[in-house]
Amino acid sequence: MSHSGDPIVFTGSGIVCGAGGTVPEVWEKLNSGETAVRQISQFDASHWPVKVASEVTLTPRELVSDRKLHKTISRTDLLGIYAAEKALENSGLPAYREALPEGEQGAWNDRTGLVVGTGGGNYQSNYDFFPLMTEAIASGEGELYHFGRELGNQVTPMWLLKNLPNNVLCHVGIRGQYRGTNACITNQCASGILAVAEAACAIRNGEADRITAVGHDTPLEPEMVYYYHKLGLMSGRAPRPFDQARDGTVFGEGAAALVLERESEARARGASILGEFLGFGCCNEAMGILDLASDGNGVSRAIEMALESSGISASEVGVICAHGNGNSTSDRTEIAGIRRIFGDRMPPMTAMKWCYGHLIAASGIVDTVMMLEALKNGVIPGIATLRNVGTDLTPLPISSDSVQSEAEIALILCRGFAGVDTALLIRRR
């Protein structure tokens, strides 16, 4: 993969999660040592084994002001649209387009793309059918017969559209008239980070001149919590990645977005540059939906691919942001994979899910936005819930406190169901 010539840079970022609704807010929370994992408010979890999550506290109106749109999209879409439009605003691109001669705006829109990573849907959307199901059972007719016949009287005609996985792509496109290359990635946890990677590749490949990459998800719903808990993946408190006492993850909801373009274009329009995209790797362990290779070979292959595509060596990596979801096996195999590359010369490492929970499809891109801040500010946020590094993992260059850093290059890891491993490399500018 060639990366010579014009580097791809980030010129705008947007974020919303339990830790805040702006980049500075989330950054500050991350460095405060205080978790944004709190009592669940969206449903009564008082009898549940899992009572906490990291919920977005902004109201729907604060997320997307157009009330009409609220009826036709889901909560996850509100978050994605919010983050995308904040990132675009931050990049200055909408204002730049406004200043173009009118005759040039159409072509500019055709060269402006969107790549979105999404969780792909939730269980709750089907609950809209419950009143009808109750009625159908009581009807004395065949249940499905009654269900089908009365469907149109009981459920909104917009039901399907409300639940399309590609709604953020659709509505950010319509609202902003961005009409270029696009994709909607539904690769579970890896969706958001792959949106960043595919956006960068599309620009390199000449498919678009600028792309907004978005990741959004709202995994927090009772049925999802129930299944994750049954599978032994959930903790009852803020996650403690890499700790001896790590016992699972908790959900967070949220979204993040990044605007990518060529450095020459960014400079020509006087945009501020947040950092540079260097390269990425993506592979999988081919062991089914939940199992992980004990030697971490997927993690190490993803890192190798990322290093190779970036044209850098492992020793140039200044900081690692691990997936660190707080699950015993996931954390252990992740470290095994990292060690296969770095041996005993691991650069300082951190992980962020202790603060804003596991955002599933949005997790990797939220971490990327925060790592751009980390490089820019010369600070690596600590893992505040860390007490004792797991004896199966020690020694690890991690800290519970934020530390000063001169790192230029960050490696961000993101893992997901289906044994998917991704690695992204970014550089300070």
Add this chain to the structure above:
Amino acid sequence: MSVKEKRRVAITGLGLVTPVGNDVDTTWAALKEGRSGAARITNFDASGFSTTFGAEVKDFDPEKAIADRKLLKYASRSHRFALAAAGEALADAGISPTESTSTRWGLAVGAGMLSVDYTDLQKVHQYAAANGEFNADGLLSHDFPGNPLAFCRWQANAGQALLTKQFGIRGYASSVHTACASGGQAIGTALKVMRRGQCDWMLTGGFDSMLNPLGISGFCLLGALSTDNETPERASRPFDLTRNGFVLGEGAGFLVLEDWDRAVARGARIYAELAGDGNSLSAYRITDSPPDGDGPIQAIRQALSDAGITENEIDYVNAHGTSTQMNDRSECAALKAVFADRIGDVRVSSTKSSMGHLIAAAGAVEAAVCCLAIRYGIAPVNANYETPDPDCDVNLVIGQASKQRIRTALSNSLGFGGSNSSLVFRNPEEVKA
């Protein structure tokens, strides 16, 4: 942007499970004749729904198609189609991942949207919403039979997990979903991964099955489906003036992509070169693309340009052609804008006239159809066409399939949400060394 030599990508294997056949040969035979796969729904009692028919996959025996029983437990209906079609594609290509090549094999699939079986939803209803109102604590009941296996089946990348495991694909793996454009965009993604050198082989395709109570409900509510309940086999009539909605289908389509030079070196049968990919966003309305074809036009032009050809080299278009009023009009406007004076020379058909609309699988199945059209020199028929629509005056293949040499073929997939995908397939005889 400097013009780089693009890596050439060969299509060397095909696999299909469709409403008109559970493999490539049966499907192709039906498409040549324009035989319909639509009939009264048998998967469930659809008699109360506004549409009571669909294009179901018939007589599909998952245990025959998939040897690994354990894997089957994790597989939803659409995953089973996917495993069968992918297996056929790899066998057809005569090459599959080995210990030494597995990390150079990738997977890119268009997967259906997260849905659940009605029977799974019934259990949640019974325990947590019997009176119609959802009460989360009901799930905590000791008797609630919430099954983590079912959970695994409905995860966004569950199909991907089964495919990579079954075939030992350890490189790049991803799933995309842009509604009806998913299959096309997945193949476009696979092409890009090949070109940027991240993989040397890709298994790519799409799978979907929305022919269940909840799946069909969404489309019934929207009024998107044909309600010709008395004449299911004639209901899908793309470009016909009297068309009144699409026919919901199900199935899977898979392609094996391979580095061109390697394919030639091993003497593989090459169906076509996957030559170009284009995609755009209509940014117009959720369900429609603009009447003037704006959006699809850019996707088609990008695909042609990506393939390094002009519109003059396209002989056949496998249209998205859903048989809805708006889609067919918009797509024809786009074709007329792109092909201009040549529009009369380009044969157009929508094989949804036979198979119905396979949603996330549609673009992948139709990509395979383009490969077969090129290989056999036959443009399949646009079935059920009777009454011309002045807005859809393109050169449709009507009455019977058209025997003709096809130099390059174009396949369009236009999705809800406004994503448009176009792919260009080149006849291997047209590939200059």
